[in-house]
Amino acid sequence: xxxxxxxxxxxxxxxxxxxxxxxxxxxxxxxxxxxxxxxxxxxxxxxxxxxxxxxxxxxxxxxxxxxxxxxxxxxxxxxxxxxxxxxxxxxxxxxxxxxxxxxxxxxxxxxxxxxxxxxxxxxxxxxxxxxxxxxxxxxxxxxxxxxxxxxxxxxxxxxxxxxxxxxxxxxxxxxxxxxxxxxxxxxxxxxxxxxxxxxxxxxxxxxxxxxxxxxxxxxxxxxxxxxxxxxxxxxxxxxxxxxxxxxxxxxxxxxxxxxxxxxxxxxxxxxxxxxxxxxxxxxxxxxxxxxxxx
Amino acid sequence: xxxxxxxxxxxxxxxxxxxxxxxxxxxxxxxxxxxxxxxxxxxxxxxxxxxxxxxxxxxxxxxxxxxxxxxxxxxxxxxxxxxxxxxxxxxxxxxxxxxxxxxxxxxxxxxxxxxxxxxxxxxxxxxxxxxxxxxxxxxxxxxxxxxxxxxxxxxxxxxxxxxxxxxxxxxxxxxxxxxxxxxxxxxxxxxxxxxxxxxxxxxxxxxxxxxxxxxxxxxxxxxxxxxxxxxxxxxxxxxxxxxxxxxxxxxxx
Numbered sequence: 001x002x003x004x005x006x007x008x009x010x011x012x013x014x015x016x017x018x019x020x021x022x023x024x025x026x027x028x029x030x031x032x033x034x035x036x037x038x039x040x041x042x043x044x045x046x047x048x049x050x051x052x053x054x055x056x057x058x059x060x061x062x063x064x065x066x067x068x069x070x071x072x073x074x075x076x077x078x079x080x081x082x083x084x085x086x087x088x089x090x091x092x093x094x095x096x097x098x099x100x101x102x103x104x105x106x107x108x109x110x111x112x113x114x115x116x117x118x119x120x121x122x123x124x125x126x127x128x129x130x131x132x133x134x135x136x137x138x139x140x141x142x143x144x145x146x147x148x149x150x151x152x153x154x155x156x157x158x159x160x161x162x163x164x165x166x167x168x169x170x171x172x173x174x175x176x177x178x179x180x181x182x183x184x185x186x187x188x189x190x191x192x193x194x195x196x197x198x199x200x201x202x203x204x205x206x207x208x209x210x211x212x213x214x215x216x217x218x219x220x221x222x223x224x225x226x227x228x229x230x231x232x233x234x235x236x237x238x239x240x241x242x243x244x245x246x247x248x249x250x251x252x253x254x255x256x257x258x259x260x261x262x263x264x265x266x267x268x269x270x271x272x273x274x275x276x277x278x279x280x281x282x283x284x285x286x287x288x289x290x291x292x293x294x
Numbered sequence: 295x296x297x298x299x300x301x302x303x304x305x306x307x308x309x310x311x312x313x314x315x316x317x318x319x320x321x322x323x324x325x326x327x328x329x330x331x332x333x334x335x336x337x338x339x340x341x342x343x344x345x346x347x348x349x350x351x352x353x354x355x356x357x358x359x360x361x362x363x364x365x366x367x368x369x370x371x372x373x374x375x376x377x378x379x380x381x382x383x384x385x386x387x388x389x390x391x392x393x394x395x396x397x398x399x400x401x402x403x404x405x406x407x408x409x410x411x412x413x414x415x416x417x418x419x420x421x422x423x424x425x426x427x428x429x430x431x432x433x434x435x436x437x438x439x440x441x442x443x444x445x446x447x448x449x450x451x452x453x454x455x456x457x458x459x460x461x462x463x464x465x466x467x468x469x470x471x472x473x474x475x476x477x478x479x480x481x482x483x484x485x486x487x488x489x490x491x492x493x494x495x496x497x498x499x500x501x502x503x504x505x506x507x508x509x510x511x512x513x514x515x516x517x518x519x520x521x522x523x524x525x526x527x528x529x530x531x532x533x534x535x536x537x538x539x540x541x542x543x544x545x546x547x
Contacts (some may be wrong), residue, residue: 245402277404279540286320289404291332 044069044206044236045090050104051067051264052085052094059085061222062104065255067206072228072237074273076244077289081257082265083240087208090238091127092120109197109205125152128199128235134191136183136198141166141175144183144194148202161201168234169197170227189220196227200235207231209239214248225250244289248277256285303456305355307348307464315343316536318410319470339397340410343390344468347414347421350386351464354421355457357383357428358523360451365435365516368442376432383425387418406537415539418466420526420533424460427519427526434516438509445499445513448492452520455485459527466534475534478527479545485524492517 015186045067045078052060067090075083085094092113094100105112113123125148136144145162154161156270162179167173171193175186179236181195192212199207209228213221228237241247247254255270270283280286287293317340357376364372394415397403403411431453438446459478466474493514500510528546535543 244404248404278408280405283320286405290407291336 039199042069043067044109045238046105046107047086047089048105048107050086050089050102050106052089053099053101053103054097055099058262058264060089060257061260061266063257063265063267065267065270067236067238068234068253070234071252072232072239072250073248073253075238075240075255075257076242076247076288077257077265078259078293079242080263080265081259083257084210086257086265087210087238087240090206090208091124091129093124093129094119102133102236125202126204127206127208128202128204128213129208129210130192130195130199133215134188134195136186136191136194138182138184140180141183141186141194142179145197145201148198152202162197165197165201168200168231169193170223170230171197187220189216189223192216192224194229196224196231200231204234204235206236206238209237211240211242214242221246244277248273256280256282256288258284258288305359305461306352306375307355307461307468308345308352310477317344320406320407322396336397336403336407339393339401340370340407343393343397343411343414345459346386346390346393347417348464348468350383350390350418350421353379353383353386354424354428355460358431358453358457358460361428362520364432364451365438366442366446366450368435369437370440371438373432373435373439373509380429384422387422389471390418390442391415409537409540413467413533416533417491417530419523420529421460424523424526426453427523431516434512434519437512441509443499443506443509443513445492445496448488448495449513449517449520452485452488452492452517453523455488456520456523456527459485459524460530463527463530463534467530470534470538472535472538475531475538476545479531480547482524482528485521489517489524491523 015031037156043066047063049063050060050063052056063086075086077083088094089102089106090108090113094102096162100287104113106114108123108127113120133211142162145165149158149161156227163172163176165174174190175181175194186194192215196207196212213224216224225246228239231237232252239247239251253270253271254273256268256276257265258268259265269276269280269285271280276285277289280289317337357379360372361376363369364376394411397411398408401407433448459481463475463478464483466472466478496510496513496517500507503510525546532543532545535541535545
């Protein structure tokens with residue numbers, strides 16, 4: 001399954017089990033699951049002792065975290081705690097910063113994506129990304145969505161793929177009669193959904209979203225949150241958000257990171273979202289989500 | 295509590311001065327940092343809800359005291375006052391519910407803040423029902439006023455023991471003290487014991503005085519109402535456990 005990432009190198013598969021049970025049904029207020037691991041769900045991305053540096057500055061310190069497949073995982077924490085850096089470690093976006101360096105392992109489907117020989121471009125095809133501000137290309141709606149598949153040499157029915165992606169992004173009905181119009185003419189919420197359609201057009205396994213609603217109005221925000229829920233049936237979603245109510249509403253798992261005295265972000269707690277927002281284990285988490293600091 | 299208020303409301307349960315930094319009993323481990331002022335409004339609203347719950351609790355404790363004294367003394371007027379005042383207890387519950395709803399809607403509390411507000415709302419439900427029990431006892435007091443049966447004194451003892459549980463569990467609520475709440479729940483056995491004893495005593499009395507069957511039944515009803523107040527104090531203890539730990543436990547299995 002991952003051989004295309006790293007040809008000729010033996011793979012270490014992580015143990016995987018599957019369950020048909022609804023993740024939300026497993027979560028109980030009173031159940032203690034401090035480690036937040038979903039025992040009956042398999043892990044798609046696993047951070048193993050990950051530290052991220054920008055030059056000499058350590059932005060993220062020793063994070064170990066499992067991201068369960070087909071769930072929405074939210075990363076919350078104060079500004080500057082390394083949330084986005086951690087998110088970008090999943091698709092090697094940090095590589096684009098010249099001084100950036102990552103230690104530890106980010107294991108994607110059993111393979112360390114930072115191991116020598118791994119193709120960062122292929123990693124990014126399998127891990128899509130949506131950014132804070134909608135950033136459609138200055139092209140038509142159709143060309144935006146078709147862009148990734150074209151670059152990847154897609155040979156199937158492109159019209160069908162564009163329609164399918166736009167449908168999954170809950171945008172098709174709104175744009176089907178103006179696919180050749182500029183994506184920049186759409187509203188902010190629609191532009192963000194174009195970006196989501198563009199991200200899923202290459203059939204990634206994971207979609208990263210970095211503050212995807214911060215530039216949107218409340219209605220568009222709720223549409224994106226609803227969309228995240230729907231997308232999580234096919235994709236694994238990891239979202240960074242400052243909006244704690246958004247994490248509470250839209251995610252299955254929540255990870256809280258904050259920074260130490262040296263301003264390095266570290267993981268305080270990860271747990272099912274319901275537990276996190278009703279009865280967190282760590283007092284730091286309680287303080288943060290209750291507005292005692294940050 | 296100042297002396298004037300103590301004289302006016304002898305059964306008042308109030309929060310100690312200075313213990314109001316955080317109404318939920320949790321101090322930020324990070325101290326009053328940059329975000330502390332963000333919580334001012336929420337803390338103020340939660341404190342308002344808590345104080346009204348305590349006021350309601352004081353009214354209930356007072357009602358229980360008045361009902362059992364009216365019963366023992368055969369005092370119709372006193373009993374009527376308990377029944378009339380129950381409306382105020384009910385009104386206060388409704389007012390607290392409005393406060394809780396508006397705080398949740400506008401402040402979006404989470405974690406212990408949320409549990410605290412939900413627990414307080416549940417507490418008002420128990421207190422409202424306790425008020426109903428006190429009013430029921432008062433109604434029996436009216437019925438029995440012309441010829442108070444000798445068992446009435448035993449009922450007073452049940453009532454006083456139950457009222458003390460209510461005061462103590464409200465104290466545990468203010469202090470956000472799980473252990474104190476558990477201790478109160480454990481003491482409900484004493485109320486149950488007194489109830490059983492009063493029940494047996496009334497049955498014995500009825501065998502000797504078969505023509506006073508209706509009065510005996512009134513006594514048994516009143517005794518049962520008082521016993522239920524102890525059970526409801528235990529329910530409040532469970533709410534305290536919930537708000538401190540998030541656990542839902544049956545303390546009276």
